Amino acid sequence: xxxxxxxxxxxxxxxxxxxxxxxxxxxxxxxxxxxxxxxxxxxxxxxxxxxxxxxxxxxxxxxxxxxxxxxxxxxxxxxxxxxxxxxxxxxxxxxxxxxxxxxxxxxxxxxxxxxxxxxxxxxxxxxxxxxxxxxxxxxxxxxxxxxxxxxxxxxxxxxxxxxxxxxxxxxxxxxxxxxxxxxxxxxxxxxxxxxxxxxxxxxxxxxxxxxxxxxxxxxxxxxxxxxxxxxxxxxxxxxxxxxxxxxxxxxxxxxxxxxxxxxxxxxxxxxxxxxxxxxxxxxxxxxxxxxxxxxxxxxxxxxxxxxxxxxxxxxxxxxxxxxxxxxxxxxxxxxxxxxxxxxxxxxxxxxxxxxxxxxxxxxxxxxxxxxxxxxxxxxxxxxxxxxxxxxxxxxxxxxxxxxxxxxxxxx
Amino acid sequence: xxxxxxxxxxxxxxxxxxxxxxxxxxxxxxxxxxxxxxxxxxxxxxxxxxxxxxxxxxxxxxxxxxxxxxxxxxxxxxxxxxxxxxx
Numbered sequence: 001x002x003x004x005x006x007x008x009x010x011x012x013x014x015x016x017x018x019x020x021x022x023x024x025x026x027x028x029x030x031x032x033x034x035x036x037x038x039x040x041x042x043x044x045x046x047x048x049x050x051x052x053x054x055x056x057x058x059x060x061x062x063x064x065x066x067x068x069x070x071x072x073x074x075x076x077x078x079x080x081x082x083x084x085x086x087x088x089x090x091x092x093x094x095x096x097x098x099x100x101x102x103x104x105x106x107x108x109x110x111x112x113x114x115x116x117x118x119x120x121x122x123x124x125x126x127x128x129x130x131x132x133x134x135x136x137x138x139x140x141x142x143x144x145x146x147x148x149x150x151x152x153x154x155x156x157x158x159x160x161x162x163x164x165x166x167x168x169x170x171x172x173x174x175x176x177x178x179x180x181x182x183x184x185x186x187x188x189x190x191x192x193x194x195x196x197x198x199x200x201x202x203x204x205x206x207x208x209x210x211x212x213x214x215x216x217x218x219x220x221x222x223x224x225x226x227x228x229x230x231x232x233x234x235x236x237x238x239x240x241x242x243x244x245x246x247x248x249x250x251x252x253x254x255x256x257x258x259x260x261x262x263x264x265x266x267x268x269x270x271x272x273x274x275x276x277x278x279x280x281x282x283x284x285x286x287x288x289x290x291x292x293x294x295x296x297x298x299x300x301x302x303x304x305x306x307x308x309x310x311x312x313x314x315x316x317x318x319x320x321x322x323x324x325x326x327x328x329x330x331x332x333x334x335x336x337x338x339x340x341x342x343x344x345x346x347x348x349x350x351x352x353x354x355x356x357x358x359x360x361x362x363x364x365x366x367x368x369x370x371x372x373x374x375x376x377x378x379x380x381x382x383x384x385x386x387x388x389x390x391x392x393x394x395x396x397x398x399x400x401x402x403x404x405x406x407x408x409x410x411x
Numbered sequence: 412x413x414x415x416x417x418x419x420x421x422x423x424x425x426x427x428x429x430x431x432x433x434x435x436x437x438x439x440x441x442x443x444x445x446x447x448x449x450x451x452x453x454x455x456x457x458x459x460x461x462x463x464x465x466x467x468x469x470x471x472x473x474x475x476x477x478x479x480x481x482x483x484x485x486x487x488x489x490x491x492x493x494x495x496x497x498x
Contacts, residue, residue: 046465046469046471197458198458199472199473199477203471204473222474304475304478305474305478
């Protein structure tokens with residue numbers, strides 16, 4: 001299989017800071033926060049009360065006779081935006097769809113259990129709508145796409161792994177183009193309460209929601225959960241599509257941590273080696289050397305443990321280049337939106353490459369002790385950018401993914 | 412503080428009866444200085460114990476306060492600190 005790059009010709013962000021490319025871009029580079037008091041508070045009112053919620057499409061309670069899961073609605077909006085943005089004409093029979101989603105349609109599962117418990121009947125469409133593959137089917141149907149179709153579920157890295165699958169399909173010639181992205185509707189009681197019990201969510205910033213997600217800051221105290229979707233149109237690299245492309249996806253890799261124990265908040269001790277290996281393998285897949293990396297889009301989720309861990313990973317991977325390569329995290333404005341984040345990182349990387357500018361990491365008022373990275377803090381920073389490496393840490397540190405994006409030279 | 416330590420010991424006793432702690436550990440001999448590592452709790456049991464304390468004392472211990480916990484006394488202190496903050 002060749003290591004050819006794929007063109008990114010369309011982008012559809014549906015996020016707490018804006019829906020559609022223009023709104024997202026303006027907010028991202030202005031450092032605008034999408035975090036606010038949530039409509040649902042985790043853990044009996046004692047836990048995290050901040051979330052990244054999406055206004056477009058608006059939230060609507062499930063109608064149980066014709067239920068439309070939130071993750072599917074978000075995905076449809078994002079995929080259509082990406083498709084329109086790409087302006088791709090012609091044959092749709094070799095256009096594929098890959099959707100990444102961590103929790104799938106948990107909202108509908110929860111509502112159905114409640115309905116059954118209350119003695120109600122569930123709708124005949126519930127099973128079809130509840131399964132994680134529903135979003136992919138709805139997208140293929142709405143856009144009339146006849147190529148390969150699949151769903152990837154690998155927790156917070158679902159969107160990253162979906163991009164990896166789509167890149168493989170294009171390299172293997174299985175599809176000429178792929179509508180690929182992530183969708184997540186994790187603002188559900190079962191998820192929020194579990195994450196609170198696992199000590200994963202921020203609980204100390206409920207009165208100052210926009211300050212709750214604090215990547216690499218000493219006063220961070222957990223993730224801020226969120227919802228959203230983000231899709232790209234990925235295409236085979238052909239000369240006449242190069243002037244439409246915003247950037248290229250050049251390489252992908254993921255790695256498992258092998259055998260390890262469940263995450264232990266009292267004594268976490270995962271090795272940095274698998275994460276470093278994932279980052280190096282993505283660069284190798286892209287045919288790039290470390291000296292060609294101009295910026296890193298960090299996982300930076302405001303997690304108490306994983307931000308320190310990632311600082312060591314990136315320092316180890318960059319080595320002597322750590323002082324030269326700027327690092328940023330979009331989660332300071334967008335929270336942790338599961339499968340969606342890696343695709344929002346992809347969109348941020350495309351926009352950064354196009355503008356020659358990196359978005360800010362907000363809320364890092366006091367970086368970790370002995371912080372060895374050049375973090376883009378407070379405001380956007382102009383930079384000469386040809387390649388950006390993006391990092392994703394999977395749930396509990398069990399697995400890691402990395403993607404390399406590059407500028408497209410016009411023909 | 413004494414009440415919290417008593418609640419921790421009661422929680423350990425319950426975990427031991429459920430098989431989550433090796434039977435050779437004597438809960439009745441444990442006190443504030445007992446190292447959590449010496450009890451043989453796995454990570455899920457530690458989280459369960461902390462969750463029981465949070466429910467009992469109606470508080471939430473942030474993760475940033477959990478990392479330095481080594482002994483039963485440390486665990487009682489971070490729980491007490493959280494109670495004071497949420498009061």
